[in-house]
Every structure is written in C-alpha cells, then in structure tokens.
Amino acid sequence: xxxxxxxxxxxxxxxxxxxxxxxxxxxxxxxxxxxxxxxxxxxxxxxxxxxxxxxxxxxxxxxxxxxxxxxxxxxxxxxxxxxxxxxxxxxxxxxxxxxxxxxxxxxxxxxxxxxxxxxxxxxxxxxxxxxxxxxxxxxxxxxxxxxxxxxxxxxxxxxxxxxxxxxxxxxxxxxxxxxxxxxxxxxxxxxxxxxxxxxxxxxxxxxxxxxxxxxxxxxxxxxxxxxxxxxxxxxxxxxxxxxxxxxxxxxxxxxxxxxxxxxxxxxxxxxxxxxxxxxxxxxxxxxxxxxxxxxxxxxxxxxxxxxxxxxxxxxxxxxxxxxxxxxxxxxxxxxxxxxxxxxxxxxxxxxxxxxxxxxxxxxxxxxxxxxxxxxxxxxxxxxxxxxxxxxxxxxxxxxxxxxxxxxxxxxxxxxxxxxxxxxxxxxxxxxxxxxxxxxxxxxxxxxxxxxxxxxxxxxxxxxxxxxxxxxxxxxxxxxxxxxxxxxxxxxxxxxxxxxxxxxxxxxxxxxxxxxxxxxxxxxxxxxxxxxxxxxxxxxxxxxxxxxxxxxxxxxxxxxxxxxxxxxxxxxxxxxxxxxxxxxxxxxxxxxxxxxxxxxxxxxxxxxxxxxxxxxxxxxxxxxxxxxxxxxxxxxxxxxxxxxxxxxxxxxxxxxxxxxxxxxxxxxxxxxxxxxxxxxxxxxxxxxxxxxxxxxxxxxxxxxxxxxxxxxxxxxxxxxxxxxxxxxxxxxxxxxxxxxxxxxxxxxxxxxxxxxxxxxxxxxxxxxxxxxxxxxxxxxxxxxxxxxxxxxxxxxxxxxxxxxxxxxxxxxxxxxxxxxxxxxxxxxxxxxxxxxxxxxxxxxxxxxxxxxxxxxxxxxxxxxxxxxxxxxxxxxxxxxxxxxxxxxxxxxxxxxxxxxxxxxxxxxxxxxxxxxxxxxxxxxxxxxx
Numbered sequence: 001x002x003x004x005x006x007x008x009x010x011x012x013x014x015x016x017x018x019x020x021x022x023x024x025x026x027x028x029x030x031x032x033x034x035x036x037x038x039x040x041x042x043x044x045x046x047x048x049x050x051x052x053x054x055x056x057x058x059x060x061x062x063x064x065x066x067x068x069x070x071x072x073x074x075x076x077x078x079x080x081x082x083x084x085x086x087x088x089x090x091x092x093x094x095x096x097x098x099x100x101x102x103x104x105x106x107x108x109x110x111x112x113x114x115x116x117x118x119x120x121x122x123x124x125x126x127x128x129x130x131x132x133x134x135x136x137x138x139x140x141x142x143x144x145x146x147x148x149x150x151x152x153x154x155x156x157x158x159x160x161x162x163x164x165x166x167x168x169x170x171x172x173x174x175x176x177x178x179x180x181x182x183x184x185x186x187x188x189x190x191x192x193x194x195x196x197x198x199x200x201x202x203x204x205x206x207x208x209x210x211x212x213x214x215x216x217x218x219x220x221x222x223x224x225x226x227x228x229x230x231x232x233x234x235x236x237x238x239x240x241x242x243x244x245x246x247x248x249x250x251x252x253x254x255x256x257x258x259x260x261x262x263x264x265x266x267x268x269x270x271x272x273x274x275x276x277x278x279x280x281x282x283x284x285x286x287x288x289x290x291x292x293x294x295x296x297x298x299x300x301x302x303x304x305x306x307x308x309x310x311x312x313x314x315x316x317x318x319x320x321x322x323x324x325x326x327x328x329x330x331x332x333x334x335x336x337x338x339x340x341x342x343x344x345x346x347x348x349x350x351x352x353x354x355x356x357x358x359x360x361x362x363x364x365x366x367x368x369x370x371x372x373x374x375x376x377x378x379x380x381x382x383x384x385x386x387x388x389x390x391x392x393x394x395x396x397x398x399x400x401x402x403x404x405x406x407x408x409x410x411x412x413x414x415x416x417x418x419x420x421x422x423x424x425x426x427x428x429x430x431x432x433x434x435x436x437x438x439x440x441x442x443x444x445x446x447x448x449x450x451x452x453x454x455x456x457x458x459x460x461x462x463x464x465x466x467x468x469x470x471x472x473x474x475x476x477x478x479x480x481x482x483x484x485x486x487x488x489x490x491x492x493x494x495x496x497x498x499x500x501x502x503x504x505x506x507x508x509x510x511x512x513x514x515x516x517x518x519x520x521x522x523x524x525x526x527x528x529x530x531x532x533x534x535x536x537x538x539x540x541x542x543x544x545x546x547x548x549x550x551x552x553x554x555x556x557x558x559x560x561x562x563x564x565x566x567x568x569x570x571x572x573x574x575x576x577x578x579x580x581x582x583x584x585x586x587x588x589x590x591x592x593x594x595x596x597x598x599x600x601x602x603x604x605x606x607x608x609x610x611x612x613x614x615x616x617x618x619x620x621x622x623x624x625x626x627x628x629x630x631x632x633x634x635x636x637x638x639x640x641x642x643x644x645x646x647x648x649x650x651x652x653x654x655x656x657x658x659x660x661x662x663x664x665x666x667x668x669x670x671x672x673x674x675x676x677x678x679x680x681x682x683x684x685x686x687x688x689x690x691x692x693x694x695x696x697x698x699x700x701x702x703x704x705x706x707x708x709x710x711x712x713x714x715x716x717x718x719x720x721x722x723x724x725x726x727x728x729x730x731x732x733x734x735x736x737x738x739x740x741x742x743x744x745x746x747x748x749x750x751x752x753x754x755x756x757x758x759x760x761x762x763x764x765x766x767x768x769x770x771x772x773x774x775x776x777x778x779x780x781x782x783x784x785x786x787x788x789x790x791x792x793x794x795x796x797x798x799x800x801x802x803x804x805x806x807x808x809x810x811x812x813x814x815x816x817x818x819x820x821x822x823x824x825x826x827x828x829x830x831x832x833x834x835x836x837x838x839x840x841x842x843x844x845x846x847x848x849x850x851x852x853x854x855x856x857x858x859x860x861x862x863x864x865x866x867x868x869x870x871x872x873x874x875x876x877x878x879x880x881x882x883x884x885x886x887x888x889x890x891x892x893x894x895x896x897x898x899x900x901x902x903x904x905x906x907x908x909x910x911x912x913x914x915x916x917x918x919x920x921x922x923x924x925x926x927x928x
Contacts, residue, residue: 180221208741335433405476549582719757
C-alpha cells in the first residue's frame with residue numbers, strides 16, 4: 001500500500017450491532033452473546049477501518065490493509081483492500097470457527113476441521129495442502145500460512161515450505177500458533193515457544209526465543225518482530241527491528257488476555273476490557289505514524305483486538321462476559337491430573353461455575369478446574385458458566401480418559417560426558433498412572449535407580465556403556481532403547497538456526513580433532529580419522545540446499561583435515577587423496593595435487609597447501625580466486641571464502657586475492673604478526689600474535705570491522721553474518737548479525753577449544769581441560785642445509801607438556817610447542833609428531849613429514865648382462881650443488897648410506913652391486 005504524500009485527517013469508525021446471544025464453546029459453534037461493536041482507528045487509505053454493518057461479530061483479524069470479522073452464524077465478513085482478492089470471501093466457507101489475516105491473504109477454519117484460503121497466492125500461501133484436516137486454528141504472515149491440528153502438530157505452506165521454514169522436526173504438543181512477515185511461531189503446552197524463519201532475505205531480525213520465555217499461552221508476529229503473551233498476563237517482545245518502538249512493551253502492562261501485532265505497532269487487551277497500544281502511530285504525522293496506537297478515549301468493554309498494517313480494530317460489548325480463550329479438550333491417561341482453564345473478560349466481578357454432564361462440580365468456582373487421579377468414569381463433557389450482572393456465557397469441552405500400558409514418548413539420549421561430570425538421562429513416558437521404573441546398566445538393574453530420570457553424579461569411566469529404562473503399570477510394561485554413555489575429552493555444541501538440523505549434533509560424537517562449517521551443515525574430524533556430518537545435505541534434493549554435503553562417502557578414513565563451504569565438503573586423507581562431496585559432486589583434483597598438508601573449500605573453488613609451503617588452487621575462477629599471486633611461497637595456512645582466497649605466510653603476513661566486491665582482499669594497513677586466518681563468504685579474518693582480531697570485507701551485518709577490545713584470542717572464525725573469537729580462558733565472543741540466534745552462545749559452556757560459523761549457526765568444541773590442538777604441524781619439503789620448524793598451538797588446562805617424536809621415537813630435549821631442526825640432511829627426513837599432555841590427559845598431533853625435494857628414481861630394474869643380477873635405477877633432478885648419497889633399507893625403518901657420488905647435474909645411473917644377495921631392499925637418494 002502506498003501512503004498519501006499528505007496524510008488525511010485521522011479516521012475513527014464505529015458500528016453498533018444488535019443484541020445477539022453468543023456461545024463460544026471450545027472455539028466451536030457460537031450462541032448467547034450481547035450487543036457488540038467494532039471500532040477501528042489509524043490509517044484508512046484502503047477502507048480497512050470502514051467497518052460494514054455487522055451485528056453479530058465474535059472475532060476479528062487484520063491484514064496489511066484488509067480486515068475480517070467472524071460472525072456468530074459461522075460466516076465471514078471482509079472489507080478493505082482487495083487488490084489480490086483478499087476480501088473476496090469464497091462462497092464455500094460456512095460454519096467457520098476461526099479466522100486469520102495475512103498481509104494480503106485470508107484463512108478460515110471450518111467446523112469440519114478443513115481450511116479455506118483466498119487472496120494473494122504469489123508464494124503459494126493459499127495453496128492449502130491436500131488432505132489437511134482436523135485443524136483448530138490458523139495463522140498467516142506475508143508469505144506463509146500455518147495450521148494447528150487437534151493432535152498438537154503444525155502444518156505449514158507458502159514460499160519455500162520444504163526449505164528453511166519447514167516445520168521443525170518433532171514439533172508437537174502445540175496449543176497456539178502465530179506468524180509474522182515470514183516467521184512462524186508455535187506455543188507448546190509446556191509454555192515454551194518454537195520460532196523459525198520463512199526465508200532469510202525476508203527476515204533479517206532475531207528469532208531466537210528469549211530464555212526467560214517459559215510460560216507463554218499465545219504468540220504473534222509484529223512484521224519481523226515477535227510478541228508472546230504469558231500465563232501471568234505479561235507480554236514479552238523480541239526481535240531486531242525496534243525502529244518505531246514496537247517491541248518496547250510498556251513496563252507497567254499487566255493483566256493482558258490478548259495481543260496482536262501490526263507492521264510497526266502492537267496492541268494488547270487487558271482483563272478489564274481496556275486496550276493498550278505502543279509503537280508507531282502514537283501520533284499522526286508521517287508514515288508509518290497514522291494514529292494506529294492512539295487508542296480512542298473512553299474505549300472499554302473490549303473483548304477482542306486485532307492489529308493491521310497501520311490500523312487497529314477492537315470488538316466491544318456491553319460488559320457481559322466474553323470468553324477469550326476457552327478450555328481446551330483434554331486426552332489423558334487414567335491416574336493423571338486433568339486441568340481445564342478458561343480466560344474470560346467482562347464487567348467485574350466475574351463468577352465461574354464448572355459443570356460435569358450438566359451438574360455443578362462442588363467448589364469448582366474459579367477459572368481453573370483441577371481433577372486429580374482421573375479414571376475412565378470421569379470422561380465426558382465439562383462446562384464452565386461465566387456470569388456477571390450483565391449476563392452469562394457457557395463454554396463446553398470434552399475430557400477423554402484412556403487406560404493404557406506405558407510407552408515411551410521420548411527415548412533416553414545417548415551422550416558423551418566428561419570425567420567427573422553429572423550425566424542426566426531424561427526420557428518421557430506416557431500411559432496410565434501410577435508407573436514403576438527400573439534403570440539398567442549393561443543389562444543389570446541399578447540399585448535405587450527407580451525414578452523416571454537417571455542422574456549419575458561424578459560419572460567416570462566405569463559408568464560408560466548402555467543404559468535402558470523398564471517401566472510398568474497395571475496395564476503392562478515397556479523398555480526403552482539403549483542410551484550409550486561414552487567418556488570423552490571433547491564434545492560438540494551448536495546453536496542458532498536449526499532449520500536443517502544443523503544444531504542437532506549426532507549423539508556420542510566425541511574426541512574431535514577439527515570442525516568445519518558450511519552454510520547449513522557441519523563436519524567433525526574425529527581422532528580415529530573418520531568424519532561425521534550433520535545438517536542440510538543428508539539427502540540430495542538438488543536445487544534447494546540439500547546437495548548431499550552431509551552424506552559422508554562410505555569407507556572414508558585416515559582423514560587428516562576437513563573443510564566446508566556453502567553446500568560442499570572436502571576431506572584430505574593421510575595418503576594425500578582429496579575427497580569431495582556435495583554441490584558439484586566429487587572434487588576433480590588436479591594431477592599435481594601431491595604432498596598436501598591441508599585444504600580449503602570455497603563456494604565453487606578449492607585451495608590446497610602443499611608441504612613445501614606452496615599453494616594449489618582450482619575450480620571456479622570467475623573472480624580470479626584461483627589465480628595464485630606470483631611468488632607465493634612459505635605459506636603456513638590457507639582460507640577460502642565464497643569467491644576469494646587467503647594465504648598466511650611464515651613471516652606473519654597475509655596475501656588475499658579473488659573477488660573484491662566487498663573489499664575483502666583489501667588488507668588493512670598495519671596488519672602484521674599474524675598467526676591464523678579465516679574467511680567468511682565475503683569477509684577475511686586474521687588473528688594477530690598479540691591476541692587481537694582484525695576483520696575486513698562486507699560490513700552489511702557487522703562482521704567487519706571486529707569489535708574493539710576483544711583480546712586474548714587464540715582462534716577466530718567467520719560465518720556468513722557473524723564472527724566468532726575464542727579466548728584463552730575458553731570463552732567465546734560473537735558479533736555481527738543475529739537473524740537466528742547465531743550470536744547467542746549457550747550460557748554455562750565448558751571451556752571451548754575450537755569455533756566455527758555457518759550461515760546462521762555456530763559450532764564449538766568444548767573440552768574437559770584436556771589438551772586440544774588448534775594448529776597441527778604441517779609437512780614440509782625443504783632443501784638440504786636449510787632449517788625446518790614444526791609448530792603446534794594447543795589449548796588446555798595448564799601446564800601443558802610437549803614431547804616431539806621422530807619416526808615414533810622421542811627426541812631428547814624437544815619439549816616445546818615448536819621443534820626446529822638446523823641444517824637438515826637426509827638423516828632428518830621422516831615423520832614428526834608431538835604428544836601434548838596435562839593432568840587431564842594427552843593428545844597426539846597429526847603426523848607431519850619432512851622431505852628433501854627435487855630427486856626422483858626412475859627406470860628401476862635388473863641390468864642386462866654381464867651384470868644382469870644387479871638392481872639399478874636412475875637418479876633424476878640433480879642440481880650439482882652437493883654430493884649425491886644413496887641410502888638403503890631392508891625394512892623402511894633403518895636406513896644407511898651405500899654409495900656417495902661427487903656433485904653432478906642432471907641424472908646419475910646407479911647399479912647396486914650388493915643387490916644380488918638381498919631379498920628385499922628399498923632406496924632413497926639425497927643431494928647434500
């Protein structure tokens with residue numbers, strides 16, 4: 001809707017109806033109501049507050065520029081904007097029991113549990129899923145539509161309904177739903193709220209639900225923000241756009257029974273029938289301020305409210321009781337407690353009387369009815385009569401009671417645990433009460449473990465293994481699946497967006513060496529050389545975001561490094577093989593990809609660091625991201641962004657090339673002494689030796705520049721919209737956008753030792769204090785006579801102890817985080833690793849090899865007569881700078897020189913005179 005250049009005078013319209021009975025029975029057929037009036041105020045450019053003659057309205061709904069009223073005869077009246085048919089109520093809907101208005105479309109629930117939809121269908125928001133039934137409530141946003149079913153589950157349709165905004169897996173026990181511009185909200189029976197986004201570009205504001213919100217009874221969207229009504233009558237608002245104060249809930253607001261959100265304002269109905277509004281429109285000036293928050297003076301006896309785009313509606317009666325939230329049908333098992341509650345408003349005092357099958361229940365005279373230890377004989381129809389001096393209203397609801405053997409609603413979870421930690425197994429069991437429990441460990445009953453939850457305080461190695469719960473009642477018994485408890489030094493934690501399960505870390509995923517995070521998936525390299533993956537890509541639904549990036553190739557092992565970006569995954573194996581999966585399929589590794597130390601994945605290009613400090617780049621080169629800078633050598637680390645590349649050199653400088661659309665390759669001045677680098681999509685991040693972080697590139701979401709004052713940093717990472725820094729004390733610092741709670745690190749985490757960021761989710765490795773390597777030693781190929789240095793960086797409880805090994809044997813005196821070998825020769829070539837230990841345990845680094853370059857052995861074979869029994873070969877690539885030494889071994893462990901030749905350039909033929917009496921012999925050649 002386009003606002004007029006010069007705002008007209010504020011419009012206020014009221015329509016009084018005639019007396020009519022109203023019955024609001026469990027949100028079903030209506031009867032017995034008093035005189036009603038609909039009042040509208042705010043913007044009226046499309047007639048949204050030009051209320052037609054309605055004498056029997058019982059509910060309201062407001063869209064961006066249109067309005068709906070549900071009448072007591074089950075019909076729907078609509079008025080306001082009709083540019084896409086949003087007020088063209090189809091002839092079919094009759095006996096309607098609930099309504100909802102999206103931005104430009106409308107929904108109605110019929111008494112047979114089906115849904116009718118009309119209006120804008122640009123995003124499929126009126127394409128009601130085939131077979132949808134048993135619906136009790138609906139909610140509508142801009143591009144999305146939701147339905148709450150009688151079994152407590154939610155159906156969703158609209159734009160990209162199979163993608164990021166799909167209903168979260170396992171969402172159940174929902175009692176109320178809401179929608180914003182593209183976000184979806186579900187209130188569960190336990191008072192918690194689930195919130196998820198429709199499509200990120202349309203929802204750049206937070207959806208992470210406040211941790212304090214645990215007693216919600218209703219929720220709704222305010223454009224891109226959210227409101228929740230709590231059981232105590234208070235309102236909680238959250239979101240990132242408070243430009244007009246729409247989330248600034250008045251501090252003294254209490255006794256609220258209904259809330260509604262418009263585009264830039266919010267409206268609340270209080271139990272005394274008065275209305276409070278805040279946000280845009282507290283005055284009448286320029287857009288979006290059209291008086292929509294200026295509640296008409298003297299407005300009272302309101303029984304329902306609705307906030308539209310820039311207008312507000314209120315349903316007013318004469319003070320007679322009106323049921324806002326009727327009691328909900330209950331299905332319970334025998335022996336349980338059944339609680340009915342009703343929310344009603346009207347002129348005080350209100351009186352309540354509960355009835356069972358038409359007979360008053362003794363002493364049941366409050367807004368709640370509590371029935372303890374219910375049996376099948378208690379099943380039937382319960383009613384509550386709410387009355388005052390102006391009349392009464394009755395609301396009825398069924399109670400079903402079933403006798404059932406126990407069954408598991410939620411199985412106990414497998415989980416890793418730290419030594420001496422407290423472990424809690426929390427299954428959920430349904431069925432008739434009372435129930436009797438017995439936990440088992442490795443098939444043996446645990447003495448005293450007879451509660452539904454099992455708590456193991458000070459868990460240790462002896463507590464590892466399989467746990468199961470047996471439960472019985474008068475009608476039968478059930479046994480849970482096994483929960484596996486595994487002792488670990490590290491475990492994973494994830495937070496933020498979970499639309500694709502990217503925060504659902506696989507159970508018992510422990511002993512992690514490295515993590516890599518893509519847009520919607522994550523990888524973890526385990527100490528046994530295998531890789532675990534989770535999140536998007538568990539399937540191959542090409543064209544969305546499921547490109548198989550979480551389907552680890554069968555048999556993948558001996559992995560030493562992993563990398564992920566967007567919908568791609570890479571793994572480097574110990575033998576130098578590079579394995580890729582996900583978007584684009586397997587990686588087409590160039591033939592010269594040898595002696596690789598680590599890898600990096602861009603959106604469609606790859607980087608690899610060779611042992612000699614050079615870099616290999618291949619794949620998409622649309623932005624020059626694979627055009628290696630001339631003379632790039634002595635590289636110790638690499639990072640790949642979406643379309644740019646970065647390399648950290650041994651001298652602490654960084655080289656960046658490729659896409660510079662966001663200045664991500666423009667290295668800030670005075671950046672030096674770098675020890676680590678990372679890359680987001682369009683961001684480059686560097687860690688300096690003094691523990692500070694520098695970030696440059698895309699500034700859209702606050703990732704760059706890095707906030708001042710972050711210090712003592714030992715590792716850094718960048719997601720799409722946010723940055724992460726890991727400090728020496730194990731704390732995680734985040735900054736930037738927070739569209740899905742990605743900067744809300746879970747409180748109370750153990751010390752973190754590694755971090756990573758995806759599109760809108762974060763991942764961290766946390767530790768029990770045991771050593772963890774944040775930098776592994778890198779294989780090197782150097783010329784004879786040069787110095788070689790291997791370095792690791794480790795975190796863990798101090799003091800940390802180091803012991804370097806050469807070919808599996810300890811090196812005397814090599815007890816620092818760095819090992820330097822001076823004037824290397826053939827004797828130093830081989831495999832190096834370091835053991836890092838402290839009082840919590842130890843960890844062994846990956847193996848790094850030291851090689852001397854340039855020489856190859858070719859044409860091996862037995863010489864022709866007269867020396868046909870001798871084995872010979874040709875040494876190629878000689879520079880002539882020093883003597884040539886050929887060494888031999890019979891077991892690949894013990895090597896000794898067998899021949900020395902003076903310096904020679906080019907090739908040197910060699911025939912071994914001692915090969916005639918050797919069953920097996922291996923050869924190496926080195927140029928001193």
